[in-house]
Amino acid sequence: MKNIKSQLFRRPLIQILFLLLSFETLAQVPQVPKEMQFADLTIRINEQARREIQLDVDALHRNQIYFKSKADRANLYLPLVERELRESGVPDDFKYLVIQESSLIPDAVSSSNAVGFWQFKQGTAEEVFLRVDNQIDERKNIVSSTRGAALYLKKNNTQFDNWMCALVSYQMGLGGAKAYFGSQFNGKKVVDVDRNSHWYFKKFLAHKIAFENHAGANFVSNTGYLEEVRIQGPSSLQDLSSRLGISEDHLREYNKWIGRGDIPSDKTYSVVYLKQGTPPARPIVAQRESSSTGQQQTQTPTSGFPRISGNQQSATAPNQIKVNNIEGVRAANSVSQASFAKQVGMKPNKFRKLNDLDKNDPVVAGQYYYLDKKATKADVANHVVMPGETLWSISQKYGIRLAALKAKNRIRDDIDLSPGMILNLQEPRKRGEDFVMVSGSEYRKMLEALSANQTQTNQATATSQTSTPASQPSTTVTPSTAPVTRTPEPVRTEPSRTEPARTEPVRTETTAPVRTPEPTRSTETVNRTQPSSTSSSSRTVHTVSPGETLFRISQNYGVSVDDLKRWNNLPDNTIKVGQEIIINPSGTSTQSRATTPSSTSSSGTIVHTVSPGETLFRLSQNYGVSVDDIRKWNNLPDNTIQVGQKITIIKP
Template identity: 50%
Template sequence: MTSSKPLFILFYLILSIPSIVFGQIPQVPAQLEFADLTISITPQARREIQLDVDAQYRNPSYFKVKQDRVNLFMPIVERELRAVGVPEDLKYLVIQESGLIGDAVSTSNAVGFWQFKQGTAEEVGLRVDGQVDERKSIAASTRGAATYLKKHNGVLNNWMTALVSYQMGLGGAKAYFGNQYSGKKTIEVDRNTHWYFKKYLAHKIAYEGQIGYFASNQQLSEVQIQGPSTFAALAKRFGVSEDHLKEYNKWAVSGKIPAGNHTLYLIKDGKLPVEPTVQKSTGTTPKTTSTASTTKASPSYKQANSYPRISGNTTKANEPNQITVNDLEGVQAAKSASPGRFAEQIGMKEKKFRKLNDLQEEESVEPGKYYYTEKKKTSAEVATHIVQPGESLWSISQKYGIRLATLKSKNRIRKDSELKPGMVLNLQEPRKRGESIPIIQVEDAKPTQQTRIETQAPPVQETSTPSQRIEKEQEVEKPSSTPRYHTVSQGETLFSISRKYSVTVDQLKSWNKIGSNNLISIGQKLIILNP
């Protein structure tokens, strides 16, 4: 009779392979260094952050692909941060914002590696037009983000609050933090610390010990070229495929290299990282954090426009297993349909689909809206929501990925008829028995609306990101005075005109109904509303 010991050893080794290759999930420490700060973390906050760290490791194949992107792009990110004088620790923020997907787009049209809206991109010196979009260039967009962060740190005098200002704008950060952290070098992170910084810490902890661990021995090269040219010609010149060049040079919007000097990106061996096959809905589909702003904001950084946060392959958002909605598996409806018909299209039973999305049988699926294909959460990432005109309890629950029954229970509110614009709804903590719901006066529903406190309600946390970014301190309320007019002269751009009148590009576009192409003509009269 042969010994079973060798078989046992072989079986043990097979079981051990995933842990050997993948490594142990890093644990959140009680203290760590960030930039020039010492961060201590309370036990409760450590548990909260650990959940986000664990989520990064949930799917080994997806983590491997993401790690390959980190290995490709991070040397350039580090170099550009150093050149501007920003601590290299801020490099993990780009993973949080886009997962290092160069053409990531949020629901608020924030674009690229660092998730810039067009107006903010232009304000930090990035070129965004019909030929070039530097938000999709890793070096250029990192320079822009570093410029943005350094400017804010110069005002806030603290890299933690400067990092949070990337999400809520300089004005929002100043209002939220005041001067309590200015010049402070030791910070305690607890349950009340801004969620965006805790999310950042999760990314730092998840990736800082892993950089280089899954290196695929590929190197992203930068080559200076002179346009105009085509990808076909450049592919022959550098011995790679056209698809390869298109994959790493999405900054060339038209698919061609325009006149002038440009940086071309390519991998030396010409091989593209392989994307993993996403399995059917099993609960193990990878989640990405984005951001996307992922996602998230109007020029005034209203939290209402920050969600839902969409990540993943947004070009195929109408197909199942392609995107995440608030870090949950989801799908976007392409056209109106009944819940049963839509559920059939995405390979799910109608009863389950309606339950996941709190839909009644008679309700229809609306085109353009996002729906969940896994169970929604019992609390949102942010603490509160300001009710906007026209919103319902259901639409708010879908916006944040929180179960409808939970939302009602937390706020002791049962019917849409009880909702009033300006109500501050709790999305995390249950409202105490007998506690009235604060109301903040809001203007009519417009993307750039301003809010002001009408009662002695507690301050409401605003969230948004440069995924949505026009700096909040530049926001101006719609004036009651007579507007001015500016006649466009030769050589003027929206950006130069916005600087002249101390307004933002997005405000000019909104006031004058200018489309995404930013086209203005000589002699055109633009409305300028006074601050």
């Protein structure tokens, strides 16, 4: 009887305690406001959308133990995410997107086989220069994958000038988002959210509301904090473990992107490990302080390199101009190395060596080339890497030997370059010294200056072409610092494939597929220039370079990955450096091996319809014109083109 009374007495206490806990949990759940800020946008939410978003916020907070665990994990990784977003010029609010995508679980895999922190599929990952193979998967590296996501988002935002549209494009892809939104939000700074607004954006708002008072810059993980070291291999985890004084198992736990235990030598990788205690004020990789002299000498896009002197009227003839005080010449047309070397009275091998060219690199119209040895150091101390630049284009810009540039910076390949990275042009970088990156705000100013300089140069060139007779002295124009790409690597054109996929299955939205118009046949066909050595008249053999993937090779040659695998009897997408890949063994392909213009007018103007895998560089080579000309003829702000886009070509 006594036990029964005791149980009856305890039951109400348990119910009261449960109610108190429920009220406490309810009090912790943030409420969806009528208006809020996201990036540089004001978001106005109507009542129906508020109720819908609130359901998601409530669901995220329902299990407080799970929610706090997720917030704590977020606070471990977000300092790194915030830094990469800041330096890439992407709004800080996008840090909540990585929580939405993967809950910051490094090896998360979705039902559609999207992987890692930012849930990239393999093709999309390779488009933003992440390495994905059986040795390394940078989708699981918080620094690399965040940098890739920032690049993807920033590139897409140039099409919308609206971060809400850019965010939705992360789920739909650029083509899908453009079809979904049209131009209705382009440039707008106020967005109204209602029942018809895209579900992905509403889900993002729910994550921002749920986590903004629990995760981010003002919060510290109870676990500790992540320390980052930047390593360029080859280096084993065992060696790194001894050097850092932490266990190999610990390194594996926090660096699941390393598949075989070794860090390769193809680029610099960020390795993270957990440290106990409170993080320092600047917890992530101390950056080298720049002296005032160094700041003054760091190259900005408007500094006027290469410097051209001499008789610029006759710049296309030898012995007329100097490029950075070295004998040089400007290419009048896009021709082969052998033809150009003959024009300037030089053997092809010598011309190739003076300009650090590979055997099959084309001579590009408008580009300056050297007729004497380049220097081992430049006239300025540093250069800030801009989008699209390569080690070769930088070496040509300053007249510094490519080998010297690589040696001074302890860098081996273009894949190691990141926009905003400061390269040494005079003094060598010390062994083990971290690369210095310019701040996000300073980098944005440089991009604006570069854009303004290119516009001014194009206007001056157009004025010169229309108003200056050929027999009269031409207007002197400072050469644009926009780099000429050395090899026909694809510009980051949006593929027809889907976007980085999400981790969780969601409501399906049907988007009408974008159809690529079939190009009309024309009497004139321009053969595609192949970016590798030809072993016979019927096939091409490509030797794999560090950082290359089957996807990138397929884009370079305008063929599919499946074709490459079939031609080479490859069981999967794995390839090795130095491996020879056969391209088009029978002389034909599932894709056309020639570019056919859509239509040709009697005046010599061609309208070309962009096909999958094509880039501005490839079109310029096919038609024998320069990339700058194509951009000028079509009023293109950058080198980005889309499948199905009509491109006007004026035949020379």
